[in-house]
Amino acid sequence: MTRLRVRLAAEFVATAVLLCAVIGSGIMGERLAGGNAAIALLANTGATVAILYVLIEIAGPISGAHMNPLVTAVLAQRGHVARRDVAPYFGAQAAGAAAGAWLANAMFDLRVLQWATHARTGWGLWLGEAVATAGLLLVVLRAPKDKVAALVAAYIGAAYWFTSSTSFANPAAAFGRVFSDSFAGIAPQSVPMFVAAEAVGAGIVAWALRSADR
Numbered sequence: 001m002t003r004l005r006v007r008l009a010a011e012f013v014a015t016a017v018l019l020c021a022v023i024g025s026g027i028m029g030e031r032l033a034g035g036n037a038a039i040a041l042l043a044n045t046g047a048t049v050a051i052l053y054v055l056i057e058i059a060g061p062i063s064g065a066h067m068n069p070l071v072t073a074v075l076a077q078r079g080h081v082a083r084r085d086v087a088p089y090f091g092a093q094a095a096g097a098a099a100g101a102w103l104a105n106a107m108f109d110l111r112v113l114q115w116a117t118h119a120r121t122g123w124g125l126w127l128g129e130a131v132a133t134a135g136l137l138l139v140v141l142r143a144p145k146d147k148v149a150a151l152v153a154a155y156i157g158a159a160y161w162f163t164s165s166t167s168f169a170n171p172a173a174a175f176g177r178v179f180s181d182s183f184a185g186i187a188p189q190s191v192p193m194f195v196a197a198e199a200v201g202a203g204i205v206a207w208a209l210r211s212a213d214r
Contacts (some may be wrong), residue, residue: 002062008088010063012096014055019100019176020107021051026183027108040183041160049157056149068170069093070133070202071140077206078141079185097176105180116178116185120165126197128164133201135159136169141209171195 022044029043059065064081066072071088075081081089099164105112135155143151159167168174168186177186186194 004085004088005084007063008092011066011089011092012099014063014065015067015093015096015107015172015176016100016103018048018051018055019097019173020104021047021100021172023101023104023109023177023180023182023184027104027110027180030183041166044184045160046156048160049153052156053149053153053200058153060149062213063089063214067093067096067172068136069172070137070170070198074137074141074202074206078210091204093172095176097172098179101119101176101179104182108182110180114181115181116181118181118185118190119187120190123143125165126193128166129168129194129197130201130204132159132165132167132169133198134205135201136167138209141205144179165194168194169198169201171198174198 025047026040026044029040033039033043049103055067056065059067064072064075066075067088069090072081072086072093076083076086102112105114136152136159139151139155140148156167156169159169169179171194174186174191177184178191
């Protein structure tokens with residue numbers, strides 16, 4: 001197995017690139033869309049789908065390309081990741097998410113250190129996050145190994161549009177988006193309920209699959 005420090009480096013870089021793509025494409029899309037939020041979201045979706053496929057293909061053989069603490073936690077619960085590696089993975093993912101947000105800010109000549117002000121709250125959004133995360137975990141755990149990248153990317157692309165929350169589905173992503181007051185940002189006070197909803201969605205899938213495996 002690849003050494004832990006190499007896997008952590010891969011998780012850090014992959015999560016940073018993912019957040020840079022999500023936030024950067026949101027900024028670019030908003031600037032070019034002339035106030036049309038649908039076009040901005042379409043641009044954001046396309047960039048996210050493409051970069052997810054690339055990152056999973058490249059980082060998957062090294063670290064698993066989780067880029068998501070809930071993916072790491074559920075895989076550990078199912079015995080696919082050593083439990084001692086869970087906390088280091090979480091740290092690499094969180095650090096990568098913040099670094100990716102700062103990089104996106106810098107590329108677009110925004111203040112590097114900033115806080116998002118876009119409040120995202122309400123039962124509809126929280127339900128959307130639970131649904132988005134449940135679907136993502138189901139795809140990750142049930143997709144054929146050689147099709148994981150394509151299916152995860154396709155699912156997230158669809159979930160951007162069919163969920164009310166635009167499918168963060170990832171506590172690391174929610175954390176990273178706090179650091180960019182842009183199209184893809186989320187205000188810090190909105191993050192706890194988003195993460196709670198994501199955990200509920202992941203927990204339901206983990207419980208259901210564990211019951212099915214018995």
